[in-house]
Amino acid sequence: MTSPHDRGSLSAFPIGRRRLLAGASAGALGLGLAPFGRAFAQAKRFDGQSLNLMIIQPHVVAGRYLAEAWEKLTGGKVNVTAVPYDQLQAKATLDVQSGTNNFDVIDYWYTGVGALANDGIIVDVTDRIERDKAEIQPDDYLRSIYDPYTLADGKRWGLPYDGDSHLLFYNTEIFGRHGLKAPTTWDEYLERSKAITEAEKANGIYGAAVLGGKAPIIIGASYTNRLAGFGGRYLKEDGSSALDESAAVEAAKALKDAAPSALPTPLETRFEEGLPAFLSGKVAMIEFWSDLGVYAQDPKGSKIVDKWDAVRIPVGGSNKTSRLALNSGFAFAISSGSEKQEHAWEFIKFATSAKTGLGLLLTTGSGIDPDRTSTLNAPEYKQFAPKVQTALAGALENGLPWPNGPESPQLMQVLADELALILADQKAPEEAIAAAHEQWTAIIGS
Secondary structure, eight states, X not given: OOOTTSTTOSOOSSSOHHHHHHGGGGGOOOOOOOOOOGGGOSTTTTTTOEEEEEEEGGGHHHHHHHHHHHHHHHSOEEEEEEEOGGXXXXXXXXXXXXXXXXXXXXXXXXXXXXXHHHTTOBOOOHHHHHHTHHHHOGGGBOHHHHHHHHEETTEEOOEEEEOOOEEEEEEHHHHHHTTOOOOSBHHHHHHHHHHHHHHHGGGTOBSBBOOOOSSIIXXXXXXXXXXXXXXXXXXXXXXXXXXXXXXHHHHHHHHHHHSTTBSSOGGGXXXXXXXXXXXXXXXXXXXXXXXXXXXXXXXXXXXXXXXXXXXXXXXXXXXXXXXXXXXXXXXEEEBTTOSOHHHHXXXXXXXXXXXXXXXXXXXXXXXXXXXXHHHHTOHHHHHHSHHHHHXXXXXXXXXXOOXXXXXXXXXHHHHHHHHHHHHTTSSOHHHHHHHHHHHHHHXXXX
């Protein structure tokens, strides 16, 4: 993965969306530990031993939570190294290929699992999962998450701990001023955005914030929301490009149509521009990760406390079934360079367990979203984030994944480049998606 200044970067921005959100919450870490089951009941079983964990910067609070909980439970220490989104895969790869072998456990964005496995950076844990399935409870993982996050070349390479997807958040106060209801279709979304912008642009208020920054994780997420809404997909059953299907073009048209009434200008709107605008009441709608609901209720950084709601991503065209887009999402893997692979595996099982996951979900600033059926439907989570839980339940189980094969980073950058040309009015949606499909076909077939 290349640097933020290169076209191939995972994210081309200095501040991760969750680091921006976490802010004042990062210091308030309450463990609230419950027993983690028989597998972890051996008192101080790793006393005096240590592991090195690489994690993305936006998950620093989660990393600290896990390190403190692990030490309290087992006596073992976890040294947490945070790296930017755009450096995660590159640093993990360099650590192994250079022979440095500093890390035992690495955090990976699920779209990179195929590339990491193909390059020999992470360890095949298929047999370990089978051996320890009573502890891991793989059937508890949401099926839309478990395979895309862990499966490559018929083998399992890690375990999920953060199930990311987008919801449509909207400002109920702004909607109320105009007698509007939350949109259920992309046509309704566009109508509401136009109406609000026309009425309130003079006051610096816009109908929507469209995240259109060129990095795949930004503009790609906005496109994937629309692709899911129109009933589309990225790959066909045989693994070939599905960008030649009508939904792919319709999604691109919907993205282009949203730009004129959006917060200026979508091509320059990243997390750090869109989020403050929504939390300050300057935009009426934003498509964002589900943990935004926690921060919108935090008066330390939000001016819209009790003035927002969240609904599922709209549908479009002939599609009537809402499907959430799995935009981002992370898992833990054993580094192939680690000399403590069994120790690392015990930590991964602990860190990805249902009880640990629930604790992370209930920790403001962790940046963690549901990845298991049990945590998604847990009474504690329903009470903690009721609006978000209601929107996620029943839709997250059928999320639309991004490609996760060895060529995935290249595929998504190609698409991001073409989408950026659409928003820049340099290509029509049909032309850009056709070009992306042609390039995808060549990359997949090479």
